[in-house]
Amino acid sequence: MDELETLAGAVPVDSIRYDERGLVPAIVQDYLDGTVLMLAWMNAESLQKTMATGETWFWSRSRSQLWHKGATSGHRQKVQSLRYDCDSDALLVTVEQLGDVACHTGERSCFHQVGLIEAAGSAAVSPPADTLSQVYGVIRDRQSHPQPNSYTNRLLDGGDNKILQKIGEEAVEVVMACKDEAPAEIAAEVADLFYHVLVAIAHHHVDIKAVYRQLQSRR
Numbered sequence: 001m002d003e004l005e006t007l008a009g010a011v012p013v014d015s016i017r018y019d020e021r022g023l024v025p026a027i028v029q030d031y032l033d034g035t036v037l038m039l040a041w042m043n044a045e046s047l048q049k050t051m052a053t054g055e056t057w058f059w060s061r062s063r064s065q066l067w068h069k070g071a072t073s074g075h076r077q078k079v080q081s082l083r084y085d086c087d088s089d090a091l092l093v094t095v096e097q098l099g100d101v102a103c104h105t106g107e108r109s110c111f112h113q114v115g116l117i118e119a120a121g122s123a124a125v126s127p128p129a130d131t132l133s134q135v136y137g138v139i140r141d142r143q144s145h146p147q148p149n150s151y152t153n154r155l156l157d158g159g160d161n162k163i164l165q166k167i168g169e170e171a172v173e174v175v176m177a178c179k180d181e182a183p184a185e186i187a188a189e190v191a192d193l194f195y196h197v198l199v200a201i202a203h204h205h206v207d208i209k210a211v212y213r214q215l216q217s218r219r
Contacts, residue, residue: 013044013051017089023059024091028102031080031094032212033129037102038110040069042091054079056093075099136198136208143202155199163203166196 018024023041030037040058042050046066049057056069056077070076077095084091103110109127126137142152155163170193177185201208 013047015088016044016047016084016091017087018043019089021061023061024089026056026058026091026093028056028077028093028095030097030129032096032209032216033133035109035127035129035133036111037077037095037097037108047091050079050093051082056095070098073099073101073104075101077102132194132198133208135195136202139198139202152199155196156203159203160200163196163200167193167200170196 016024022043024043024047026040026042028037028040029035040056041061042057043059046057046059049066049068056079058067058069059065060067068076076098077093078098079093079095081094082091083093097108100108102108103112105112111127128134129137139152142150143156146153155166170189173189174186174193177189198208201211
């Protein structure tokens with residue numbers, strides 16, 4: 001609560017530029033992998049309740065009342081940070097999404113439908129997250145749905161012996177690139193190392209979010 005008390009002091013509720021209805025859009029984002037979970041609306045009271053309780057509260061335009069996100073479903077949102085934009089007319093709330101479901105449809109994110117620009121007529125897909133999470137998602141998909149001639153599937157089929165051997169090789173390549181002071185090669189070799197480590201944690205059924213939580217705890 002100390003962080004939220006500091007946050008409350010840093011967010012001037014009365015200085016937010018609400019629209020003619022007294023509302024401001026609030027974008028809700030996963031604090032670990034950056035996935036945009038939903039867009040909702042806040043008024044001054046719901047913003048104050050959000051900061052006071054450490055969980056998200058919004059204003060329902062259809063019901064004309066406050067609502068506590070997850071109060072019924074249990075999919076509450078624990079606030080990690082709250083920011084407002086340069087014009088003070090939009091909020092960005094980073095949260096820990098309990099249950100990993102934000103959308104009333106049961107999807108993780110309300111933005112789960114593919115747009116026309118991406119792939120017209122395609123089925124719903126996972127919303128974009130950070131690059132490592134996206135690559136990890138592809139690896140997990142290969143576990144569940146093996147593909148012919150897939151390098152990832154060859155690694156997974158080889159188990160620890162194959163996967164750990166590649167991690168060792170890639171770690172050496174990173175060291176050599178650093179010794180050569182070659183920035184482009186360093187970036188390429190680190191990317192290879194990251195990928196093979198992601199294969200290893202997927203093989204051992206470790207969620208990448210568990211890694212992110214460890215990193216967050218060490219900040």
